Amino acid sequence: MSQTATAQTATATQEQGTHFYILTLQKPMNGGFMVATSSGVCSPTGMSRYDLYTWLVGEMVRQTPQLAGASTLHFDLRSNQI
Numbered sequence: 001m002s003q004t005a006t007a008q009t010a011t012a013t014q015e016q017g018t019h020f021y022i023l024t025l026q027k028p029m030n031g032g033f034m035v036a037t038s039s040g041v042c043s044p045t046g047m048s049r050y051d052l053y054t055w056l057v058g059e060m061v062r063q064t065p066q067l068a069g070a071s072t073l074h075f076d077l078r079s080n081q082i
Helices: 003-016 049-063
Strands: 019-029 032-042 071-079
16 A cells, blocks of 8 residues: 555544444333444544443434334444454
8 A cells, every 4th residue: 555545544534433333222112122333433532431331322212202212133343444
């Protein structure tokens, strides 16, 4: 890989965020289940993994109040680099 390609990849990662996350919540509802997934990129500077997880759950509940008290089916946070 050339240095130019490396520099372009680093710039693209910085613009996107330093980390990629996915969070899936599930809650029993009306004889079935409500399942919601959120994913994206972020740069959690100064946050612990737990801080970010708690904030993401809070944002999902804020956007969809029916998810209050939901169980976490999946949470993953990784560096946004290959």
